[in-house]
Amino acid sequence: MYALLRGDLSAAEKINLLQEFFGTLGATAPLAYVAMVTGEVVLAPLPGAMLYAPGGIIFGGFCGGLLSLTGNVLGAGLACQIMRTLGRPSIERAMVRGSLRKYESRLVRSGVWIVFLLRINPLTSSDLVSYAAGATSMPLWKVMLGTFLGMAPLCWAQSYLADEILTAFPKLIYPLFAACALYTIVIVWVGRNMLKQIASEAAS
Numbered sequence: 314m315y316a317l318l319r320g321d322l323s324a325a326e327k328i329n330l331l332q333e334f335f336g337t338l339g340a341t342a343p344l345a346y347v348a349m350v351t352g353e354v355v356l357a358p359l360p361g362a363m364l365y366a367p368g369g370i371i372f373g374g375f376c377g378g379l380l381s382l383t384g385n386v387l388g389a390g391l392a393c394q395i396m397r398t399l400g401r402p403s404i405e406r407a408m409v410r411g412s413l414r415k416y417e418s419r420l421v422r423s424g425v426w427i428v429f430l431l432r433i434n435p436l437t438s439s440d441l442v443s444y445a446a447g448a449t450s451m452p453l454w455k456v457m458l459g460t461f462l463g464m465a466p467l468c469w470a471q472s473y474l475a476d477e478i479l480t481a482f483p484k485l486i487y488p489l490f491a492a493c494a495l496y497t498i499v500i501v502w503v504g505r506n507m508l509k510q511i512a513s514e515a516a517s
Contacts, residue, residue, distance in 0.1 A: 328370060335371045343372065347384040354388025354440055355395065369472035378469035382461065385468065389443040389460040396447025424455035425462070432463025 322330070335342045350364050364384075368377030424446070431442045446456045 328367075331367055332371055343376075343380055346371065346380050347387070350381050350384025351388040351391065354385055354443060355392050356440075365468055365471040366475035368468075369475035372472075374469070374473035377475070378465075378472035381472060382465055382468040385464045386457050386461050389446075390453055390457045392440065392443035393447035393453055393456045396444045421450050421452075424449075424451035425459045428456055428459025429463040432460055433466065 335346065338345050346364075346368060350368075353364055365377075365381045368381045371377060372380060428442065428446060428451075443456070443460070
């Protein structure tokens with residue numbers, strides 16, 4: 314990230330540095346990339362496009378998409394389990410006192426398709442969906458399967474487009490940064506309001 318944000322480098326030089334960095338990791342580069350994407354999902358609200366698009370440049374369209382998809386599925390399962398381990402008691406108190414209880418059975422029954430529809434929407438935060446799923450009794454495999462089905466088109470599309478477009482027009486990396494920064498601000502605002510609402514229902 315430091316190299317990509319440096320002001321003394323051209324866009325093409327930044328992309329070259331990114332490729333060289335992963336090149337130094339040798340055979341462990343794919344594992345390192347999957348770990349970074351997994352961490353991005355768990356550490357909401359970091360924008361995934363900062364990693365999915367460069368994946369196409371580093372590993373090629375198909376492999377970059379596959380690796381980013383793998384990280385997303387693993388991250389979704391991990392974020393869901395973290396919520397159930399650390400945050401479930403507070404959520405359950407809110408559900409008992411609030412209006413969330415009536416949606417519980419529907420979420421569990423149709424979990425795969427609900428997660429799929431949320432994931433396939435590019436404006437929905439992948440991170441928040443994972444944690445929200447952890448607040449329900451939805452089976453973990455449904456969360457991960459819905460994530461796989463919904464994120465596959467986005468991961469491969471971004472990876473293939475980055476492989477072709479960012480390589481040919483490296484200066485497009487700057488609008489990508491701007492979009493990711495705006496995305497982060499919006500998701501922080503939405504997440505903050507959601508937490509306030511949950512805390513209010515749990516306290517009432």
